Each structure stands twice: as C-alpha cells, then as structure tokens.
Amino acid sequence: MPENNTSEKDRDNVIVDVKNLNFYYGSYHLLKNINLYFKKNSVCTLLGPSGCGKSTFLRTLNRMNDYTEGSKLTGEVLINGKNIYDRSVDVVELRRDIGMVFQNPNPFPKSIFDNVAFGLKIHGIKDKDFIVERVEKCLKYSALYDQVKDKLNKPALSLSGGQQQRLCIARAIATNPSILLMDEPTAYLDPISTSVILDLINSFKKYYTVIVASHNIQQAGRISDYSGFFLDGELIEFSEAGSFFTRPKDKRTEDFITSRY
Amino acid sequence: MEKTTDIRDDDEHMAAFPINRGYLKRKKIYNGIAALFAVIAFIIGSFPVFHIIYEAIAVGHQYLNWNFVSTLPTGFPIGAKGGMLNAIIGDVYLIVISSTLAIPLGIGTGLYLSLFGKKRTNGILRLLNELMLGIPSVVWGIVGFYIFSTNAGPGFHLGFSALAGGLTLGFIMTPIITLLTEQAVNHIPASYVEGALAMGATKWQATEAVIVKAAMGGIFIGILLGVMNIIGQTAPLLFTNYYNTGLPTGITGSGGAVGDMAMLIFIYIHEPSKILHYKAEAASVVLLLFILIIDLGLRLISYLTKRFIL
Numbered sequence: 001m002p003e004n005n006t007s008e009k010d011r012d013n014v015i016v017d018v019k020n021l022n023f024y025y026g027s028y029h030l031l032k033n034i035n036l037y038f039k040k041n042s043v044c045t046l047l048g049p050s051g052c053g054k055s056t057f058l059r060t061l062n063r064m065n066d067y068t069e070g071s072k073l074t075g076e077v078l079i080n081g082k083n084i085y086d087r088s089v090d091v092v093e094l095r096r097d098i099g100m101v102f103q104n105p106n107p108f109p110k111s112i113f114d115n116v117a118f119g120l121k122i123h124g125i126k127d128k129d130f131i132v133e134r135v136e137k138c139l140k141y142s143a144l145y146d147q148v149k150d151k152l153n154k155p156a157l158s159l160s161g162g163q164q165q166r167l168c169i170a171r172a173i174a175t176n177p178s179i180l181l182m183d184e185p186t187a188y189l190d191p192i193s194t195s196v197i198l199d200l201i202n203s204f205k206k207y208y209t210v211i212v213a214s215h216n217i218q219q220a221g222r223i224s225d226y227s228g229f230f231l232d233g234e235l236i237e238f239s240e241a242g243s244f245f246t247r248p249k250d251k252r253t254e255d256f257i258t259s260r261y
Numbered sequence: 262m263e264k265t266t267d268i269r270d271d272d273e274h275m276a277a278f279p280i281n282r283g284y285l286k287r288k289k290i291y292n293g294i295a296a297l298f299a300v301i302a303f304i305i306g307s308f309p310v311f312h313i314i315y316e317a318i319a320v321g322h323q324y325l326n327w328n329f330v331s332t333l334p335t336g337f338p339i340g341a342k343g344g345m346l347n348a349i350i351g352d353v354y355l356i357v358i359s360s361t362l363a364i365p366l367g368i369g370t371g372l373y374l375s376l377f378g379k380k381r382t383n384g385i386l387r388l389l390n391e392l393m394l395g396i397p398s399v400v401w402g403i404v405g406f407y408i409f410s411t412n413a414g415p416g417f418h419l420g421f422s423a424l425a426g427g428l429t430l431g432f433i434m435t436p437i438i439t440l441l442t443e444q445a446v447n448h449i450p451a452s453y454v455e456g457a458l459a460m461g462a463t464k465w466q467a468t469e470a471v472i473v474k475a476a477m478g479g480i481f482i483g484i485l486l487g488v489m490n491i492i493g494q495t496a497p498l499l500f501t502n503y504y505n506t507g508l509p510t511g512i513t514g515s516g517g518a519v520g521d522m523a524m525l526i527f528i529y530i531h532e533p534s535k536i537l538h539y540k541a542e543a544a545s546v547v548l549l550l551f552i553l554i555i556d557l558g559l560r561l562i563s564y565l566t567k568r569f570i571l
Contacts, residue, residue, distance in 0.1 A: 095461035109474035
C-alpha cells in the first residue's frame with residue numbers, strides 16, 4: 001500500500017481524488033493501486049524515471065487512455081466529487097474542464113490565432129468579438145502576446161519551440177479549464193524557454209490546479225506545492241513539496257531525489 | 262557509481278576494437294552497386310513510357326493539329342476525316358460522372374476506416390476494398406451492364422449511356438480513393454489529433470482541424486490515380502456505353518452514349534485502314550496530354566488549398 005502523506009484531516013479543497021486506481025494494458029499492470037488527491041489552486045508535480053507510469057497516470061485524469069485499445073481501468077477518479085469513469089460523464093465536457101499540454105509542442109498546422117480559437121470553436125462559440133478578446137487574453141496569460149501580436153495570422157509552426165509550447169498552453173487555457181495537466185512540458189525546450197514556462201506554471205495556480213509530470217527534480221522543486229514519486233507503476237510517496245524534497249520518507253524517493261536512478 | 266570509465270581512456274578497449282579495412286573499402290562498392298541498380302531499374306522501368314511517346318509522335322504527328330482536337334470525326338470509314346472532339350468531350354462527361362460518385366464515396370469510406378470503424382469490421386472492409394481493386398475491369402463492365410444498362414430485369418435501365426458508363430467507372434475509382442484516403446488520414450501525426458482530443462474535440466473535429474494541411478495531399482493523389490485509371494479503361498465501357506461518333510444529346514437512353522479516347526484508339530486500331538491507325542497513334546498523344554493537363558490541374562488545386570486554407 002503506497003503511503004499517502006498529506007494529512008487526512010484537511011480535505012476541504014480537494015478537486016481531484018483518485019481511489020484505488022489500477023490500469024492495465026494487455027497483461028501489463030501499468031498503474032498499481034494509486035491513491036492520492038490534488039487540491040484546488042495548487043501545483044503538483046509527479047516525478048519518476050521514464051516508464052514509471054506518470055504519463056499514463058496523467059492521461060487517466062482526462063480519459064485520454066480511452067483510445068488505447070486493449071486497456072482496462074479499475075478504481076475511481078473523482079473530479080469535484082464525480083467519478084469521471086461513470087457512464088453518465090460526457091468526455092467532451094470533461095476535457096473542456098481539463099486542459100492538457102504535451103511533451104512535444106503540438107500546435108495545429110493553422111494560424112496562431114486559429115490555434116487558440118480552436119478550443120472555443122469546437123465548443124460552439126461563434127461570437128467573433130468574444131473569441132478575439134479571449135484569444136488575446138490567453139496569449140497574454142501565457143506570456144506570448146507581445147511576441148506574436150503582429151503576426152496572429154501567421155502559421156503557428158513558424159514559431160520557435162518554446163513559443164510553440166506557450167501557444168499550446170494558451171490553447172489549453174482558452175476553454176477556461178479548472179485543471180491543467182502537463183506531461184513533461186519542458187522536456188524538449190532550451191533552458192530559457194524552460195524557465196519562462198516554469199514561471200508561467202507558478203503564476204497559473206491562482207486560476208488553475210496544475211498537475212505536472214516531470215523527471216527533472218530541479219524544475220519540479222521550483223514549482224511544486226505537492227510532489228509525488230512514481231516507480232514501476234506504484235505511487236511511492238506523495239506529500240507537500242517542502243517535506244518531499246528535504247525529508248523524503250521513503251528510501252527510494254530519497255535515492256531518486258539524490259539522483260541514484 | 263563512483264567509478265566512471267571513459268572508453269577513450271581505455272587503451273585495451275580500443276585495441277580490442279578491430280577495424281575491418283576491407284569492409285570499409287567494400288561498403289563504398291556496395292553503395293555504388295545499389296546506385297547502379299537504381300539507375301538501371303529506372304531506365305528499364307521508364308523505357309516503355311518514352312517508347313510510347315516516341316512511337317505515337319513519330320507515327321501520328323501528321324494528324325496532330327488543332328483541327329484534330331476541335332472537330333468531330335467524319336468520312337468513311339468514320340474518322341478518316343475530321344478529328345476526335347467526340348472522344349475528348351465524352352471523357353469529360355465520364356470523368357465528371359464517375360468522380361461525382363467516387364470522390365464522396367471513396368473519401369467517406371476511407372474516413373470511416375481510419376476514424377470510426379472497429380478493428381474487426383475494418384479488417385473485413387479493407388479486404389473487400391482490396392478485392393474491389395483486384396476485380397478485372399471487364400467484370401466491372403458486365404456488372405455495370407446488368408445494374409445500369411440493360412433494359413431487362415431489375416436495374417436502372419439507363420441504356421448504353423454516359424451515365425451508365427460513368428457510374429461503372431466510378432465503382433472502379435472508389436476503392437483507389439478509399440485506400441489513399443485511409444492512408445493519408447492514418448498518417449496525420451498522432452500528436453495533432455491528440456492535442457485536439459484533449460481539448461474536448463470529437464474525433465471528426467480533431468481530424469477536420471488538420472485534414473486540409475496534413476491529409477489533403479494524399480487524398481488528392483487518390484483522386485488523381487482514380488481519374489488516371491478510368492481514363493485508360495475500355496473494357497467497362499464495352500457493355501455500358503460503347504462509343505459515339507457524335508456528341509451526346511443527353512446522359513441516358515439512346516442519345517446518351519459518349520465517345521471516349523481509349524475506346525477510340527481501340528476501335529481505330531481494329532479498322533483495316535492505315536489512316537485510322539495513324540489517327541489512333543495521334544489520339545494516344547492527345548490522351549497523354551489530356552492526362553498531363555488533369556495531373557497538373559489537380560496538383561495546382563491541391564497546392565492552392567494547402568497554401569491558402571490555413
């Protein structure tokens with residue numbers, strides 16, 4: 001049974017509550033009985049070596065694994081108290097509320113403006129003024145507006161990697177989600193772009209609950225309120241960042257933090 | 262963990278790395294052989310094309326003039342005087358009719374296979390599609406005859422007409438477009454589609470968002486191959502349209518048959534007349550030019566859609 005170190009008494013602001021989550025792909029048991037919860041307006045990082053299941057876990061939170069044929073999931077993921085694997089849940093509506101940013105910057109082969117407007121359009125918003133205003137706002141939030149304001153109609157793929165990733169963030173927040181999932185968002189970026197994105201994440205907790213998968217301990221330390229450590233599909237430890245990074249309870253966490261994996 | 266070894270510092274290790282100088286020389290020769298093979302294959306493979314072009318121009322050049330493509334055939338045997346306008350117009354009819362059927366049907370089936378179908382049904386559908394690709398064109402002719410042309414039994418009773426011929430050709434074109442559409446959509450980078458799905462897009466919204474940029478090229482190639490294929494068909498037309506030396510008065514019934522370039526060549530070559538043989542050669546040059554124009558036209562459309570629809 002993985003240890004869950006956040007104090008049980010304070011569960012007021014819980015937004016995501018994961019209970020006994022198991023995930024199988026064919027005969028592989030990828031996630032083993034995960035129990036943890038995330039609080040509103042916090043930044044949580046999930047650490048672990050490659051292949052430990054942190055990305056898979058992140059994708060169970062917005063049901064992106066639904067498309068993986070041959071996968072099976074047991075347990076519950078409660079978001080605002082409602083199990084998202086319940087039959088009555090509309091995946092489209094669920095994902096409007098949970099933005100996701102991927103490891104590879106993956107803007108659409110469209111203009112910068114259309115990339116951000118895409119999320120609004122697919123949810124049926126037609127009011128042009130509203131879209132223009134929203135796109136502008138999202139680009140400002142993601143610290144990209146000043147660099148692209150004169151070329152909003154240029155293709156998004158003409159931007160640099162770091163700018164593309166910020167565009168993807170702008171795109172993800174356009175639908176006004178309450179949770180933002182980030183799957184190693186800085187893995188392919190240079191140190192300066194990385195730093196900009198980390199600052200963004202820090203500023204985002206005012207509006208969103210941010211859950212970041214990462215294998216970079218320094219970066220995680222800079223942004224975390226809570227941190228968890230995954231190893232071979234198990235959640236080894238999950239606690240407040242302060243104690244996680246300075247006084248890890250588990251030997252394996254300590255080994256990872258001191259880079260012994 | 263403390264002890265790190267750099268293999269560059271390890272003399273023994275480097276000594277144990279045997280450099281095969283013979284192989285280093287041979288690998289350049291292998292490269293040369295591969296290049297030579299490619300060149301020879303290209304020459305042999307493209308020889309027939311150049312031969313056809315040369316032969317057709319050498320024999321048919323005397324008839325290659327504006328008159329040949331702008332007048333209807335006259336004289337005796339028919340075609341001894343005049344041109345081949347009937348066949349050019351007829352091909353336009355056939356291409357328009359067959360494309361109207363095959364493009365929506367082919368693209369629709371391709372999208373179904375790549376986006377919505379279940380794994381098992383997809384396997385069966387794909388097999389059927391490949392089977393359709395393999396059906397000999399003369400069989401399509403007979404199928405078209407029974408479904409569209411003949412006035413006996415159930416069917417559409419369209420007679421030997423452009424509509425019957427065009428629809429039959431459409432069935433030949435459909436599996437080609439299906440195949441290419443499916444492949445084109447399957448090759449859309451997964452990250453694009455995933456990015457859209459994660460925002461709450463439906464599968465169709467996710468595909469539609471990137472299809473113009475990422476898959477339209479492939480779909481256009483499918484349409485192109487389909488059109489090229491049917492321009493060269495004669496067998497399906499034998500039983501559904503045959504041939505008309507004049508211009509059609511409709512697209513169904515007795516006045517509905519159209520001329521066709523491949524059919525014209527087929528018929529002229531069978532006539533015991535030197536003039537018609539020469540004209541058949543000239544007509545094949547016109548057919549090649551016609552294909553070239555369609556090819557360039559479709560490529561231009563493909564380029565423009567990609568360039569200007571962001």
